[in-house]
Amino acid sequence: MQIVITAVGPDNRGLADPIVHSVTGLGANIAEIQMYDHDQQSVFSMLTRVEVDASHRQELEQAMAEVARTTGLSVRTWSPEITERKPRLAICVTFRHETPLAVLRAIRDGHIKAEACVMIGNREKCRHLAEQFGVPWENIADSSGSPDDGRLIDICDEHDVDYIVLARYMRVLPPSSCWKYAGGRIINLHHGLLPSFPGIRPYQEAFASRMLTYGATSHFIVPELDAGNQIIYQSTFTVPPGMSCEEIIRRGQEDNEPHCLVEGVRRVVDGEVRLHFNRVVAMK
Structure with missing residues (x-):
């Protein structure tokens, strides 16, 4: 089976050595290693993807717990090969309700075969959705909307989350959070077509370029910001000449963005795509 190990601290x-020695000692094949040293912050980050006999999974997890104890690293082990239960999702939100509502409906209707185990917000705007669908709600922000990024990760750990879904969550996750849930575990919706319109105002930028086709992008988040090869799914819609920018944004937010995120999450949950060396690869 495939197991993803992340270590941050x-x-x-000598931080990488005990991880490598532990997994190879169990007969695991190392399929991927990524390491990064944040010099200014003095932070070490590492992702190791291994193939190991399923009978050794518990031993591997125990070995990683010992590595965490002796090194002080924050170590997580996770496998995308989830068979004994449905994948568990944390849905992160800010103001807009259309995309998280679409994901929750898709889960309810069986289109996304997963469980929404927690909703996390940096505003109270979407709390009613959590209450409507019976999902635990957590607000991790102060009165200004500034989130406690460490608390977000703690909540995901507490709920045994498999995938973090950023459903128009209007905050950038710090690199340390991205590394802790690296390996294709963070799914984001960008409300524009990547890589052409990567900014925070993609509708307006496309409108200024006199575009008649608009779109959204569902993609994996990786620790080093790069939208080049992590695209899971894109959906577009075409408008007639002369349509106002306001109407284009309305159509995008109410129809296209929800569809794009739902399909992106479905592809990941169904195991159709995975992330390998920061590239999306088809599994089916």
């Missing part, structure tokens, strides 16, 4: 010498 204060930088020091």
Whole structure:
């Protein structure tokens, strides 16, 4: 089976060695290693993807717990090969309700075969959705909307989350959070077509370029910001010449964006795509 190991913590010498030695000692084949040293922050980050006999999974998890104890690293083990239960989702939101509502409906209707185990917000705007669908709600922000990024990760750990879904969550996750849930575990909706319109105002930028086709992009978040090869799904819609920018945005937010995120999450949950060396690969 495939297991993803992530390790994040204060930088020091010899942090990678115990992880590598532990997995190879169990006969695992290392399929991917990524490491990054955040010099200014003195932070060490590492992702290791291994193939190991399923009978050794518990031993591997125990070995990683020992690595965490002896090194002080924050270590997580996770497998995308989820068979004994439905994948567990954390849905992160800010103001807009259309995309999280679409995901919750798709889960309810069986289109997305997963469980929404928690909703996390940096505003109270979408709390009613959590209450409507019986999903635990957590607000991780102060009165200004600034989130506690560490609390977000703690909540996901507490709920044994498999995938974090950023459903128009209007905050950038810090690199340390991205590394902790690296390996294709964070799914984002960008409300424009990547890589052409990567900014925070993609509708307006496309409108200024006199575009007649608009779209949205569902993609994996990776620790190093790069929208080049992590695209899971894109959906578009065409408008007639002369349509106002306001009407284009309305159509995008109410119809196209929800469809795009639902299909992106479905592809990941169904195991149709995975992330390997920061590239999306088809599994079916």
